[in-house]
Each structure stands twice: as C-alpha cells, then as structure tokens.
Amino acid sequence: MKIAVVGTGYVGLVTGTCLAETGNQVICVDINEKKVKMMQEGQLPIYEPGLELLFTRNITQGRLHFTSNLAEALEESKIIFLALPTPPGGDGAADLSYVLGAAKDIAKLIKEYKVIVTKSTVPVGTADKITAVLQEHTDMEFAVVSNPEFLREGVAVEDFMKPDRIVIGTDDERARKLMGELYAPYVRQGNPIIYMDQRSSELTKYAANSFLATKISFMNEIANLCELVGADVDMIRRGIGSDDRIGRRFLFSGIGYGGSCFPKDVQALAKSAKENNYDFKILNAVMDVNDIQRTILVEKVKQYYQGNVKGKKFAIWGLAFKPETDDIREAPALYIIDELVKAGAIISAFDPEAMENVKNVVGDKITYTDNQYDALDGADALLILTEWSVFRTPDFDQLEAKLKAKVIFDGRNLYDIQKMIDCGYYYNSIGRKVVS
C-alpha cells in the first residue's frame, strides 16, 4: 500500500519505518527541510533502539522516502497518517493547531478518495473537527480514522511490530477495510484489531495512559506510606502484582512519571472532563501526587543535610525520563536539578544518551561527565534518577574511592537493601527502609 506520514517526530518515524518494513511504500513529510535532508541522507534524527536498522534497510530497499513537499507526499498515497505534535496549550487542553492546519493543507491538495488517520493523541471530538475542516476545503471523498499509538519509547519498534492491540475508530466501511489490510501483518500472532467509533477510539488512548499513570501515582502513595509504617514497597508490589486482576507491570514506585505522554495526557483528559462539566477527581489526585513525587528525593536530601545543601556536591546518574531513551521531556531529573541548583548545590551528571538534550536546556548550571564514575569525583552523595541497566551493578570499589561520603539517594530502588547494609552506605530509596 502507498502511505504518507505527516510529521517525523518519534511517532511519525517509528510508524513510517515500521509500515515500510512490511512492504508498504512510505513517504514521510516534514516542514523542517534540514531534518528532511538529513533523513534523505540516511541519518536518523532520534535515538530509539532497533529503529536505525529498519530505517536504513527500508531506505536502501527503496520503500521509505522523505520530502518537505506535502503535495508530493499525498500524490499517490491512499492512507495519510497525521503524526503531529499536540502540545498542552496554556489551559492544559491539547493544542490542535498543527493537526487542523495539516488537515486544511491536505484538503486543498487531494484529488481522490483518501483515508486520513490521526496517530497523534487527540482529544475526543478531534476527528469531527478534522472532518469539518476537510469538508470546508474539498469536495473530494475522504474518511477520517482515529488510530491511536500505544508505543513506549525505548521499545517502540517492538510495540509497533507486535502490538497488544490495534484500535481503529471509524464509521467508514472502505477505510475500515483498508486499515484492516494494512495492519494484518502486525497481528498475525492473534492479538486483536478492535474496531470502534472515532470518539471511543480517541478516548481509549487517554483512558489507557491515564489508567497507567494512576497505577504509578497509587504505588507512589503506597511507597510514601510504607516509609511511615516501616513496610517495604517492593514486597507490596510483589504481593499485589501476582493477582492477575492487578498485574505485575507498572507497579514500580519512584520519582514520578514523566515523558511526552503521561503528564500531557492526564492533564488533557482532566481538562476535557471539566469542559464537559465532569470533575474527574481521581485524575486530579494522580497529578497532585506526581507533582510532589518528582521532587521527593530533594526533600530526602535536604532532610539529610538539615535543610542546607549550599556548596554540597552531588553526582547524578540518569537524566532521561526513563532508560533507553534520550528524551528528557518532563523528566523528574530536570525538576530535581532545578530545585538543588536553586538551593546552592553543585551538580555533576552523567546519562548514557540524554546529556546533549539536557545541555540544551540546563546549560552550564551543572557539569557533565563522560562516564558515570567521573561524576562521583569528590561528591558528597550520589543521586540515581533513571534506572539505566548500567547503573544496576556498578563497581562499588570505584564508588567508594571517588565519593567523599558513602551516601546514596536512589529514586529508582536499584540496589538491594542488604547489600547496602553490608557495604556500609547511607542509602535512602523510595518506600523502603533507610539504611544508615
């Protein structure tokens, strides 16, 4: 099938590349000409494990193309995916200007029946808005389909190639059939394609992300309670996770959820509920808990130093909002760094992938080291903010040699409590006993 993908961010690039991988002809379009040129030369502008191999292969084999010319992209494409940003506007609602602007441009260019698919996370009713814009600017036949992505950064390729489910929201029979054919190779193992109306499909995405964020905030509150009553959140997680109705995944307490999706989507769903005169109480609590949780480690640090961290030097391991990504959007590390720097602390940080992105935002307020151990030189304590595998089993001899004091604040519960006792560390993690 011939496909156009409008927008080459994380979602657009993964979608375009993975659709090419099953034999489709895919043309990705972006207004950023520099980026398009870079991709035409075979350079992948993002870090996503496994993507580069597929990206290069599909370009080489002539199935994946890039252009900054929308007309060229639309010419032969039957299905047009919109993978454009929907950032939170000033009032917390998703800003649809990119999506609706693209719909208008597309309407003016199409000369035959097209299926326009929203991959971006868009509020309920957006498909209707897109339809209205298209109707206003074209007499051609078209269908608007909601097909939300459920890709996790870091495993996005795997999620696309073997999805748990595919949700397709449309009332148009022709579009339904085309979308079913397009996705057939991805659900060969029997996972479902779930067809529904556009509004249910749009809401499904928000419900999924908000439910997962709720799980996290719930576990973070359990962790906070564990600290007060002397229980261990890891035990609680295992104790409840083995109940199938709860499930083992997404029960890890830490320093709050971040990233490009959860904070934005929870906020947008709460806002959309409010606009419909519904007070979504749980979501408000989920956000409040997360706001507090993302700087809880700073509170622990301040408490340890009796409120005064001025001139203290901290090593930070991990800046990305989660491992296996260079993405720092809404990363708890940014909030923590901000608070500590404001309090007069000196920070030296290392992250395997995200340092360039942090440099662009934080600049020289902190220093950056080439490896995780250099960050420790003369530091009063180590703070662990992202659970990269490389931090899980460090060389504790080097830690001891380089740190000024054997003090670790762990926002991701990486180390065994007994090991920390045996090694003689002060070790403060989340929802577990403080080792001192």
Ligand code: UDX
């Ligand atoms: C998420 C959804 O999982 C995906 O389906 C959706 O399409 C996009 O948003 P992503 O943002 O890549 O994906 O990250 P995810 O792995 O879901 O983690 C989100 C945040 O939750 C991270 O900050 C992570 O650290 C945090 N998290 C996750 C926890 O704090 N505890 C957990 O148990 C799991």
